[in-house]
Amino acid sequence: MAAKEFDIPVLPTYIEIPKINEGAMEGDGPFKASKEFQNPLGFPGEKVDNWQEVAIAKMGELKSKYRSVQVFLDSCVKCGACTDKCHYFLGSSDPKNMPVARQDLFRSVYRRHFTFAGKHFPKLVGAKELDDKMLDDWYNYFHQCSQCRRCSVFCPYGIDTAEISMAAREVLDAVGVGQKYCNQILGKAITIGNNLGLPEPALRDTLLDLEEEIEEETGVAIKYPLDVKGAEILLITPSADFFAEPHIDGLIGYGKVFHQDGVSWTMSSYASEGANFGMFIGSYDIMRKAALRIRKAALDLEVSRVMVGECGHAWRVAYSFWNTLTGVGAGATDEFGLKLQNQLDSRYPQPQHIIEYTHDLIQRDKLKFDKSANDDRTVTFHDSCNVARATNMGGIPNGQFILPREVIKAVCNNYVDMERTTIKESTFCCGGGAGILTDDLMEIRIKGAMPRMQALKEVEKTDGVNTLVAICAICKSQFSKVLPKFDFDPYMIVSAHQLVSEAIVIDKPQTDDSEAEVAEESVAE
Amino acid sequence: MSAISTLFTALFYISLVIFLVGMARKIYQYWITPAPLKIPTAPTPLTQTGVVMRMAREVVLFESLFKANKWTWLFGWLFHLGLLLVLIRHVRYFWPGDLPEIFLLVQPFKYAAFAMVIGLIGLMGRRIFVERIRYISAPSDYLMLIMLLVIGVSGAVMTFTTNHTDIIMVKEFASGLITFNWADLPTEVYFLVHLFLVFVLMAIFPISKLLHVPGMFFSPTRNQVDNARKKRHISPWALKQEQEHAVKLEQTLGKDE
Numbered sequence: 001m002a003a004k005e006f007d008i009p010v011l012p013t014y015i016e017i018p019k020i021n022e023g024a025m026e027g028d029g030p031f032k033a034s035k036e037f038q039n040p041l042g043f044p045g046e047k048v049d050n051w052q053e054v055a056i057a058k059m060g061e062l063k064s065k066y067r068s069v070q071v072f073l074d075s076c077v078k079c080g081a082c083t084d085k086c087h088y089f090l091g092s093s094d095p096k097n098m099p100v101a102r103q104d105l106f107r108s109v110y111r112r113h114f115t116f117a118g119k120h121f122p123k124l125v126g127a128k129e130l131d132d133k134m135l136d137d138w139y140n141y142f143h144q145c146s147q148c149r150r151c152s153v154f155c156p157y158g159i160d161t162a163e164i165s166m167a168a169r170e171v172l173d174a175v176g177v178g179q180k181y182c183n184q185i186l187g188k189a190i191t192i193g194n195n196l197g198l199p200e201p202a203l204r205d206t207l208l209d210l211e212e213e214i215e216e217e218t219g220v221a222i223k224y225p226l227d228v229k230g231a232e233i234l235l236i237t238p239s240a241d242f243f244a245e246p247h248i249d250g251l252i253g254y255g256k257v258f259h260q261d262g263v264s265w266t267m268s269s270y271a272s273e274g275a276n277f278g279m280f281i282g283s284y285d286i287m288r289k290a291a292l293r294i295r296k297a298a299l300d301l302e303v304s305r306v307m308v309g310e311c312g313h314a315w316r317v318a319y320s321f322w323n324t325l326t327g328v329g330a331g332a333t334d335e336f337g338l339k340l341q342n343q344l345d346s347r348y349p350q351p352q353h354i355i356e357y358t359h360d361l362i363q364r365d366k367l368k369f370d371k372s373a374n375d376d377r378t379v380t381f382h383d384s385c386n387v388a389r390a391t392n393m394g395g396i397p398n399g400q401f402i403l404p405r406e407v408i409k410a411v412c413n414n415y416v417d418m419e420r421t422t423i424k425e426s427t428f429c430c431g432g433g434a435g436i437l438t439d440d441l442m443e444i445r446i447k448g449a450m451p452r453m454q455a456l457k458e459v460e461k462t463d464g465v466n467t468l469v470a471i472c473a474i475c476k477s478q479f480s481k482v483l484p485k486f487d488f489d490p491y492m493i494v495s496a497h498q499l500v501s502e503a504i505v506i507d508k509p510q511t512d513d514s515e516a517e518v519a520e521e522s523v524a525e
Numbered sequence: 526m527s528a529i530s531t532l533f534t535a536l537f538y539i540s541l542v543i544f545l546v547g548m549a550r551k552i553y554q555y556w557i558t559p560a561p562l563k564i565p566t567a568p569t570p571l572t573q574t575g576v577v578m579r580m581a582r583e584v585v586l587f588e589s590l591f592k593a594n595k596w597t598w599l600f601g602w603l604f605h606l607g608l609l610l611v612l613i614r615h616v617r618y619f620w621p622g623d624l625p626e627i628f629l630l631v632q633p634f635k636y637a638a639f640a641m642v643i644g645l646i647g648l649m650g651r652r653i654f655v656e657r658i659r660y661i662s663a664p665s666d667y668l669m670l671i672m673l674l675v676i677g678v679s680g681a682v683m684t685f686t687t688n689h690t691d692i693i694m695v696k697e698f699a700s701g702l703i704t705f706n707w708a709d710l711p712t713e714v715y716f717l718v719h720l721f722l723v724f725v726l727m728a729i730f731p732i733s734k735l736l737h738v739p740g741m742f743f744s745p746t747r748n749q750v751d752n753a754r755k756k757r758h759i760s761p762w763a764l765k766q767e768q769e770h771a772v773k774l775e776q777t778l779g780k781d782e
Contacts, residue, residue, distance in 0.1 A: 017657070019656065020656055020657060020660055063558070064558060065558075065559070065561065065760075065762055066558070066559075066560070066561065067555065067558040067559060067560040067743060067745055068560060068564060068744075068745045068746070070554065070555065070558050071555055071558075071740045071743045071744055071745070072740075072744075074551075074734075074736040074737075074740055075734070075736055075737040075740030075741065075744070076734065076737070077666075077734045077737050078658070078661050078662055078663070078666050078734070079590070079597055079601065079648075079658075080594070080597060080651065080652075080655065080657055080658035080661065081589070081590055081593035081594050081597055082593070083657040083658065083661065084594075084657065085593070095657065095660045095661075098657060098660070098661065100661050101660065101661055104661065115732060116732045117665070117729075117732050117733060121665075123664065124663070124664050124665050124668075125663055125664075125665045125733075126663030126664075126665070149566055149746075152566045152746050153566055153567065153589065153592070154589055154590075154592055154593035154594075155589060155593070156583070156587055156589050156590040156593075156601075156737075156741070157737055157740055157741045157744050157747070158566055158583075158589070158741075158744040158745075158746035158747035159744070159746075160564065160566065160746050163564070284561060284562075284763065285766075319753065319754055320562065320563045320564070320753045320754075321562055321563070321753070322754070323753050323754050323756075323757050323758070324561070324562055324563065324753065324757065324758050324759050324763070327757060329753075329754045329755065329756075329757060330754075330755060330756060330757060331756060331757030332757060333764075334767065334768070349754050349755060350754060351754065388567060389566055389567045390564065390565075390566070390567070392569060392571070392751055395571070396571075397568070397570075397571060397575075398567075398568055400567070424567075425566075425567035425568055426592075
C-alpha cells in the first residue's frame with residue numbers, strides 16, 4: 001500500500017459541518033495481520049474460504065452475547081443527531097465516517113440476515129449482503145473509528161458506535177482479516193507483558209538509567225522499583241511511559257510523588273503494560289488474558305494497592321472492566337480473585353488512578369509545590385476520550401473531569417479550558433485511539449485531529465495557551481505527531497505528572513538529622 | 526355486520542396479536558441478552574436513583590437529543606408529545622360507557638394533532654433537505670414518516686373540517702372491539718384510511734425501527750449504574766467460561782515459549 005498524498009485540513013475559525021464527500025476516505029485500510037500475528041491470538045491466518053458463513057455466524061453469536069449490539073442494531077431511527085459529532089467525519093467529510101453510516105455498514109448486513117423486513121424487503125429497509133466490497137468497507141471504516149464514544153453522548157438512545165466497531169472487528173478477526181498493528185501488539189502484550197515487547201532485563205536497564213538521570217538532575221535518589229515483593233503499591237502504566245517522549249516525564253513525575261509520600265511501590269516486569277488492546281479488537285477473552293497478568297503480578301508481588309498510570313483506554317479497562325474480568329475489586333468468586341481481595345487494602349476502592357492518588361495527597365497537604373516553576377506555561381487540558389466518557393475518578397459525580405483539572409491547577413498558575421463543547425463529556429478524541437495510532441493510518445489520524453486542533457488554536461489565540469496536557473499515552477503520541485502539521489510546537493503536549501514533576505518540592509536527604517539519629521541510637525546503646 | 530366492518534374487525538385483532546406477540550418476543554430477547562461489561566456513557570450516574578432520573582429525562586425531555594441538535598429535538602419532541610396527547614384523547618373511543626373524569630384533563634389538547642403534524646413535517650423536511658440525513662435514509666424511513674403523516678392528517682381532517690365521521694358509531698365499533706360486542710364502523714374514506722394505517726403501524730412495530738421504544742430502556746449506555754469497581758458485574762456466559770477454564774496461576778498465561 002503506497003502512502004497516499006493528501007491535504008492537511010486548514011483550521012477553520014469555528015467547526016463547520018462539512019458537505020459530504022463520498023469516497024473521500026475510501027481505501028484498503030491499515031496493514032493486515034499475517035498469520036504470524038493472527039494465529040497466536042487464535043484467529044485464522046488468512047481470509048477463510050467460507051468467510052461469509054463464518055462472519056454471519058459470528059454476528060449471530062455476538063448479538064446474543066452483547067445486549068448493546070442487539071439493542072443498538074434495532075433501535076436506530078436515523079434521526080441524524082450523531083451525523084456531525086464524529087471527529088473523523090468533521091475532518092474527512094467522508095459520509096461513511098458519520099457514526100450512523102459507520103454502524104449501518106454492520107446494521108445493513110444484520111438486517112439482511114437477522115430481521116424479517118431485511119430478509120423479505122431488503123431494498124425497502126436498506127439491508128445489504130455481506131460481499132467482498134462490504135467486508136472491505138468494514139475493514140476500512142471500522143479502522144477509522146477510535147471508539148471514543150462521542151456519538152453515544154448525543155444519541156437519544158445512547159447508541160455507542162464503539163460497541164458496533166468492536167463487534168465488527170471481532171467478526172473481521174474471526175474470518176482471518178485482522179489488523180496488523182493491534183494484533184502484533186497484543187501478541188507481545190500477552191506473552192512478554194507489554195506492548196513494546198520489552199523483556200525484563202531491558203526494562204530494568206531503562207529504569208536504572210532513568211534513576212541515574214534524575215539523581216544527576218535533582219540530587220535526590222528517586223527510585224523506580226521493579227518486581228519488589230511486598231511493596232505497598234503496584235503501578236501499572238502504559239509501556240510508552242518507559243521510553244516515549246513526552247510520556248517519560250510523566251513517569252518521572254509519578255516517581256517523585258511516590259518518593260515524596262514515602263510510600264513503597266513497584267512496577268512488574270510480568271505485567272508491565274497498562275494499555276489493553278484487547279478492548280480495541282472487541283475480544284473479551286483476550287482483554288481478560290491481559291488483565292489476568294496484572295492480577296497475577298499483584299498476587300505474586302503481594303501488594304496492597306493497584307494503581308494505574310496516565311493511559312486512557314487502560315483506565316477504562318481498569319476502572320470499568322477489571323472487576324468484571326478478573327475480580328480486582330469486590331465480589332470475585334474464584335480462588336485467586338478472593339485471595340487478591342483479602343490481600344488488597346480495603347480503604348482503597350481498587351484500582352486507583354495515579355491522578356486520584358496525587359489529588360488525595362494534595363488535598364491532605366502532603367505535597368509542596370513551587371507553582372512558579374510552571375509560570376512559563378499557559379495550560380489547557382485535553383480530556384482523553386475513554387477517561388472522560390467511560391470512567392470516573394474520586395467517586396464523585398464527574399470526578400474524571402474535576403480531579404485532573406484540580407491537580408493541574410495545584411501545580412501551575414495559568415490554566416484555561418478549551419471551548420465548552422469540545423471538552424469533558426463532549427471532548428474530541430485526539431484522533432489516534434483504538435488501534436489507529438499507526439503510521440499506515442496517518443491520513444485519518446491527521447484529519448481526525450482537526451476538531452481538537454481547532455479548539456486548541458482558539459485558546460492559543462485568545463489566551464496564549466502554549467501547553468496541552470493529556471493523561472493518555474495514545475493522546476500524547478498522537479499529538480506529538482500531528483501538532484506540527486497544524487503549526488503547533490510538538491513539545492507543547494505534556495503529561496499531567498510532568499507539570500507535577502516540575503513544580504513539586506522534593507525534600508533533600510536530611511543528612512544532619514539522620515546522623516543525629518544514628519548518634520542518638522548509639523547513645524542509647 | 527357489513528363485510529368491511531368484519532374485515533376491519535379481523536384486521537384489528539390480527540395486528541394487535543402481531544404487535545403484542547412481536548413486542549413480547551423482542552422485549553424478552555433484550556431481557557435475556559446479557560450486557561457483559563459496564564459501559565455507561567458520561568455523565569454517568571453513580572447510583573440507581575441517578576439512573577432513574579437520567580432515564581426519566583431521556584424519555585420525557587429527550588435530553589441527549591437536545592444536546593445534539595435543537596431542530597431535530599424540537600420537531601421530534603413536538604411529534605412525540607402531540608402523539609401522546611392524541612393517543613390519550615383516543616381512549617374515549619375504546620372506553621365502554623362514560624369516560625372517567627380524569628380524561629377531561631386532556632380535553633383542551635384537541636389541537637395536539639397540529640403539534641404532531643408540524644413535528645412530522647419538520648422531521649420530513651430535515652430528512653429531505655439536510656444532506657447528511659438524506660444520505661442515511663432508506664425508503665422505509667420516508668415511508669414511516671409518510672404513514673404517520675397520513676394518520677395524523679386524516680385524523681385532523683375528521684376533527685377540524687366538515688368531513689366529520691359518526692363519533693357515536695366509532696365509539697360503538699372501538700369499544701366493541703374491547704368488549705367483543707362487535708359493531709359496524711363508519712365507512713368514510715378518511716376514517717378507513719386512518720384506521721387501516723394504524724393497524725399497519727401496530728403490525729410493523731416489532732419489526733421496524735419503532736423498536737427504539739423498548740430499545741431505549743434496554744440501552745446499556747443509559748441504564749447502567751457506574752459502580753463497576755465497587756460491585757462485580759458479570760454476565761452468565763462470562764462466569765460460566767471463567768469457571769470452566771479456572772485459571773491456575775502457576776500455569777503460564779502464555780509466557781515466553
